[in-house]
Amino acid sequence: MATSTGVDNRKLFMWLFLASECLFFGSLIAAYLLYRGQHGVPCMDGDLSTCVFPTDRTINGVEYEGIFDIPFTSVSAFVLLMSSVSMVLALAAIQRGNVRAMRIWLFTTAALGALFVGGQAFEFTEFYREGLTLETNLFGTTFYVLTGFHGAHVTIGVLVLFSLLIWSSRGKIQAKDSLNIELAGLYWHFVDIVWIVIFTLIYLIQP
Amino acid sequence: MAGVAQAGNPLGRALRDVRHMAEDRYSIWSWIATVDHKRIGIMYGITAFTFFLIGGVEALLLRIQLAQPNSTFLDPDQFNRLFTMHGTTMIFLVVMPLSAAFFNLVIPLMIGARDVAFPRLNSFSFWAFLAGGIFLNASFFIRGNIFEGDIGAPGAGWFGYAPLTSTEFSPGHGIDFWILGLLILGVASMAGGFNFIVTILNMRAPGMTLLRMPLFVWMTLVTSFLIIFAMPVITVALFELLFDRLYNANFFNASVGGSPLLWQHMFWLFGHPEVYILILPAMGIVSEILPTFSKKPLFGYPFVVFSGVAIGFMSWGVWVHHMYTTGLGTVANSAFGLSTILIGVPTGVKIFNWLATMWGGSISIKTPLLMCAGFVTMFTIGGLSGVLHTMVPSDFQQQDTYFVVAHFHYVLFGGSIFALFAGVYYWFPKFTGKLLGEGLGQLHFWLMLIGFNLTFFPMHISGLLGMPRRIYTYQEGFGFDTLNMMSTVGGFIIAASMLVFITNFISSLRNGEKSGRDPWDARTLEWSLPSPVPNYNFKEVPVVEARDAFWYTKYRENEEGVVVRIEGAAADDEEDDGEGGHGIHLPSPSYFPLIAAAGLPIIATGLIYDPALVAVGVATTMIGVFGWAIEPPTERR
Numbered sequence A: 001m002a003t004s005t006g007v008d009n010r011k012l013f014m015w016l017f018l019a020s021e022c023l024f025f026g027s028l029i030a031a032y033l034l035y036r037g038q039h040g041v042p043c044m045d046g047d048l049s050t051c052v053f054p055t056d057r058t059i060n061g062v063e064y065e066g067i068f069d070i071p072f073t074s075v076s077a078f079v080l081l082m083s084s085v086s087m088v089l090a091l092a093a094i095q096r097g098n099v100r101a102m103r104i105w106l107f108t109t110a111a112l113g114a115l116f117v118g119g120q121a122f123e124f125t126e127f128y129r130e131g132l133t134l135e136t137n138l139f140g141t142t143f144y145v146l147t148g149f150h151g152a153h154v155t156i157g158v159l160v161l162f163s164l165l166i167w168s169s170r171g172k173i174q175a176k177d178s179l180n181i182e183l184a185g186l187y188w189h190f191v192d193i194v195w196i197v198i199f200t201l202i203y204l205i206q207p
Numbered sequence B: 001m002a003g004v005a006q007a008g009n010p011l012g013r014a015l016r017d018v019r020h021m022a023e024d025r026y027s028i029w030s031w032i033a034t035v036d037h038k039r040i041g042i043m044y045g046i047t048a049f050t051f052f053l054i055g056g057v058e059a060l061l062l063r064i065q066l067a068q069p070n071s072t073f074l075d076p077d078q079f080n081r082l083f084t085m086h087g088t089t090m091i092f093l094v095v096m097p098l099s100a101a102f103f104n105l106v107i108p109l110m111i112g113a114r115d116v117a118f119p120r121l122n123s124f125s126f127w128a129f130l131a132g133g134i135f136l137n138a139s140f141f142i143r144g145n146i147f148e149g150d151i152g153a154p155g156a157g158w159f160g161y162a163p164l165t166s167t168e169f170s171p172g173h174g175i176d177f178w179i180l181g182l183l184i185l186g187v188a189s190m191a192g193g194f195n196f197i198v199t200i201l202n203m204r205a206p207g208m209t210l211l212r213m214p215l216f217v218w219m220t221l222v223t224s225f226l227i228i229f230a231m232p233v234i235t236v237a238l239f240e241l242l243f244d245r246l247y248n249a250n251f252f253n254a255s256v257g258g259s260p261l262l263w264q265h266m267f268w269l270f271g272h273p274e275v276y277i278l279i280l281p282a283m284g285i286v287s288e289i290l291p292t293f294s295k296k297p298l299f300g301y302p303f304v305v306f307s308g309v310a311i312g313f314m315s316w317g318v319w320v321h322h323m324y325t326t327g328l329g330t331v332a333n334s335a336f337g338l339s340t341i342l343i344g345v346p347t348g349v350k351i352f353n354w355l356a357t358m359w360g361g362s363i364s365i366k367t368p369l370l371m372c373a374g375f376v377t378m379f380t381i382g383g384l385s386g387v388l389h390t391m392v393p394s395d396f397q398q399q400d401t402y403f404v405v406a407h408f409h410y411v412l413f414g415g416s417i418f419a420l421f422a423g424v425y426y427w428f429p430k431f432t433g434k435l436l437g438e439g440l441g442q443l444h445f446w447l448m449l450i451g452f453n454l455t456f457f458p459m460h461i462s463g464l465l466g467m468p469r470r471i472y473t474y475q476e477g478f479g480f481d482t483l484n485m486m487s488t489v490g491g492f493i494i495a496a497s498m499l500v501f502i503t504n505f506i507s508s509l510r511n512g513e514k515s516g517r518d519p520w521d522a523r524t525l526e527w528s529l530p531s532p533v534p535n536y537n538f539k540e541v542p543v544v545e546a547r548d549a550f551w552y553t554k555y556r557e558n559e560e561g562v563v564v565r566i567e568g569a570a571a572d573d574e575e576d577d578g579e580g581g582h583g584i585h586l587p588s589p590s591y592f593p594l595i596a597a598a599g600l601p602i603i604a605t606g607l608i609y610d611p612a613l614v615a616v617g618v619a620t621t622m623i624g625v626f627g628w629a630i631e632p633p634t635e636r637r
């Protein structure tokens, strides 16, 4: 359908939605950074509730840097980054009319996304075992909520991709329907970019 | 079109049956499944007006309590809960959705479109709004009943300052209902925001360039942008509070270093744009009505447009004026004082443009114009008392007094509500084919104006005398007694004016004077259509050649340069009974938006009481969303 701006309604919608999401993640990241900048009481031996933010770099006697397994999270970040590549390939495939290739790349994207979520679940479990919960301190609170909301976004993306796969297996997605894939792709790349920001701010640049 | 409805299975048959029921224009199902922007607008209007009455009754109870010193009509706890619900209701369940009602009713008509960009999303917005409103009000009943002095509603003020909202100081589930209710309402208004931006940018008729759009369309566009950018901020703040309350997170827990001020920053970073979300649509309505009733184009159209856009941008840089007394320091306070003074400039530009529009016009004094005049004067008073708040020392004095209460009621009631009523009187004929009674209309206006000023003007004085807001009573002998009695009497006069309005509305609906297409000799496209508007809106999509598109099909300059009416233009000939327009593709009715929205309060209830319910709610919403995605959007009419 012809629109006044020439941009498809659904695509414009998606761009606006993503712009709005910037404010959503921006607010969460702001809360994290605000609390990270605070210097407070150092953690007492084993008593995490006394520390504002792990400024003395220990949680339960474990070095603060130690709680992050940087190599592990780097790999999962890389996995998510690669899923963006396969997403691009899926879109290119359907625009050429190659449904089979699109399905393969969509599946790859969804699988990589699921792998990332799995990695996050593993990471959360590990931190929990080391004694870091939502209640522990401000770090626990802000870390879990920020990365958790991101993980939820990836999960929704994975669900959307699988739905598209099922839809296409019934022959409903042809070259003329490539907009569906494009929209899913826009969302997927956005979530990916958000992770790059979070990964940099939380894992790479530590106080 | 192979939808699920085509399959032979029982589910498919059931779906086909309910869709069939919705085809009948007169059945209730056709309203429940409607995706017609006009019907959705009407439902928004009626629902929001119902909440207006509820919020009004809450206000009357507060006023009865405050009529005399040392009153025991309400206990302090009930008082807190009632003013919290009053504020929350009036902002989120009344002014915002009433504006949304007008977006729905007139935006597509004004830009020459057959519907909004996403009709089913529009229906979802309405149902989510209704769900959120009911959920929020359900909190009244979670603890017992009002007769036993025990109500469960939230009681921490409409801005819910931390740490008052923590489980320690607000036990029970009132605040949880408040948080989750606002989250649902946020979803509803964000969905509406996206929808109207796309509609306005993408669905304009040929020739309807941006600078030919009616002012109301412009203000809706700015408002929608504010909604989609401000709502995520409050959403995050509410989630953080929810995690604090339900899962012992520490966002606002000062004992481990959390900062209650973070809540205030986030709340007001949303809250100040919200102020303009509440007032810009009203300004848009007034900018439509004043030119029509002055028989002149809007004075300085581009200035009014760009000052609206400027307000939209500047509204992001003034939030700290709500926080002068929190100790952010002189520099921050001065900077935000300055930015707040500056945001008064585009607002002032608008006021002068409205005055200049009326200046020298041939003004016809009908109720819509009176309501607009009420808006301009009352809003100006509210704006001026607002300017007093920009000055830090003066604000320190007025903080948490009734002076502030007077100020924002002059802006939100004297401003928004007057303009919204102007809109009701103005557009009522377009959607019913009948005029609202002029006599009762003027009685409504004068009663409301007198009642309003009697209620809120004395609050300026009681506030300056030092009467604190949000306190359930006061001692005699401080000079508050008479002023409060005046406010209470005024409140009941406002209530009486609402009875006049309701009487007028119902009797006009039954046997009001027939309006025809264009009872006001108006300027914008919706008046070129039959009243009530047929469900496809435009039989042929109009081609727009000028600002005030409809006016220029009715009038032109003759050889002497005098504006004359074109013979026979826009005559009220063919009464369209909605039978024309065969072959126009209209979006088909759908139940899925309702189902998707119905899952939200179930999820919310589950989060408070039982995780199993969350699963039910999520499943419901998923069914709605998937059904929505699979169902073909359009059928041949």
Ligand SMILES: [Cu+2]
Residues within 6 Å of the ligand: B271, B272, B275, B318, B319, B321, B322
């Ligand atoms: Cu403000």
